[in-house]
Amino acid sequence: MQCPHYDAGRCHSCTLLEIDYPTQVLDKERHVATLLEPVSTRPTSARTGPTAGAGLTWLPAVSSRESGFRNKAKMVVSGTVAEPVLGILDRGGHGVDLTDCGLYPPALQASFAPLAAFVTRAALEPYQVAGRGRRAQQRGELKYLLVTLSPDGELMVRFVLRSQEAIARIRKHLDWLRAELPALAVASANIQPAHAAVLEGDLEIPLTERTTLPMRIDDISLDLRPQSFFQTNTAVATELYRQARTWVDEVGPSTLWDLYCGVGGFALHCAAAGRAVTGIEISAEAIAAASGTADRLRAGDGADRFRDVTFAAGDATAFAVGPGTSELPEMVIVNPPRRGIGTDLAQWLEASGIEHVLYSSCNAVTLARDLAAMPSLRPVRGRLLDMFPQTSHYEVLVLLERA
16 A cells, blocks of 8 residues: 655654555464464363364464545544644654545545534644643644445544533534435534543533444444444454354354443344343443344344343453352453453453453453463464554454363
């Protein structure tokens, strides 16, 4: 992928841009294989089953498009009301216009000009800080524009503001924006008053009647709410859920836990008639989205398939190790953030006797650490999914079987 911003030294977010894409994927495969090699040589299982007697088998990596793959843009707003700049800040704190960034598909790129014009029309002064330390002075309101594109071409736009001062002006001119940007389906304002490296705050103010964006993955549309997480690469996320469903169906558990379930992607894709699935996620917003999706699917033609799918807000580790846990599932899916599942949950899984665990990781370093803490759960299948081309990051899915 050729990038004028990279060539000019304005943006080096794509750290691997000078490496051809097939080599990027090959290097990532080697990286994860090296990290997991110490735990992939454990003794094989003596019992029979879909993976019995095998070592760690790597399936071919899932590659991505090299450009135009991102479904979400996180745009720092700088400049002035009359001439806003959407993109990033350079080391000197000056705005860099990235509205033509090659990572964004045309539908996302096309949304930036109307949004910049809306900043001017609604008099949304870009946020900036003058001075440092105690003498630092904040001015302006609009910190970020967060734009998400659904597979069906609809948009969710979030205005990250320093306060609620601009809410009335945004509401006043929102009809104009919807006329200029017909794909706009969901809009909200997030209030983040702190002068800190925190993307968003706790308060989310809906600005449209609709509050969810359907993210269609095969035959399931996941309801995405403003503060919910969804993978940034829809095509690779689709392959991730397909692979998970295939491996879960091969194991064939009647009961399944999806820990760190987010908006319910794994839980809902791995549901089947008669399979009891429980999803746990710390974000109440994500659980509301997942529960809404499940209710909608049950109300349609999925009453049988999704009748035993439930979601609850809570800490994944506390749920698993808590005293209220009596009946254990036959299989567990974990999809933690970059820090991994941690010692407590890893030790609990190791001692639980649960036969199969499906681990989806966005950080192979913490994955390897967690697997080392679960020596009885042997990795038998793995697949790298390149969710983040042009960077060193990737997703990896590993099926674990008790030895």
